[in-house]
Amino acid sequence: EADIYQTPRYLVIGTGKKITLECSQTMGHDKMYWYQQDPGMELHLIHYSYGVNSTEKGDLSSESTVSRIRTEHFPLTLESARPSHTSQYLCASSPFDFGRGDEKLFFGSGTQLSVL
């Protein structure tokens, strides 16, 4: 079973608050991802990282930011939460594929964010 952890599991917060969603993995994976998903809907890639100090924006525009200072840690921050940010945020990791494109993603349990 994958060792990738997300906290908190649920977060209810007021508009305008700054929040950080935590994601950590203990598998030594180089690649990490953040996906946004509404219930039962498709997965939208919002951020990814290929290693320490390497981050790129995903396909879905997001007001969130990420950092990758340590291999195992990939937090996502929203400076000012709004109701439109209400969604589930899934973190994932995979080992480096050396250009093969065959990496298998391990997902965390997700953070369900509700902004009031």
Next chain:
Amino acid sequence: GQQVMQIPQYQHVQEGEDFTTYCNSSTTLSNIQWYKQRPGGHPVFLIQLVKSGEVKKQKRLTFQFGEAKKNSSLHITATQTTDVGTYFCAGPTISAGGYNKLIFGAGTRLAVHP
């Protein structure tokens, strides 16, 4: 950019009926992966197909990769209530930074009525 399209979006079946979901890519894929997400859960890796025309089976699940490596299917024989969930296909594409990243289809949500 590259797209991965999946149909149908929803499928309701009676327990015991078969189920198939289809995945189509706008470009040739080096491989395709399938994931299952149970209601309230997170996606879990099921399988990866790499070779043209490849067929793999996992108990009642049969996965196929097309000859042109642009389409794939997942077929479930005699569905059970434990099969309920959303099935996603995913294929690699090249990011702006030159690395591989996975693009997911929109998923097929399967409901099984007992």
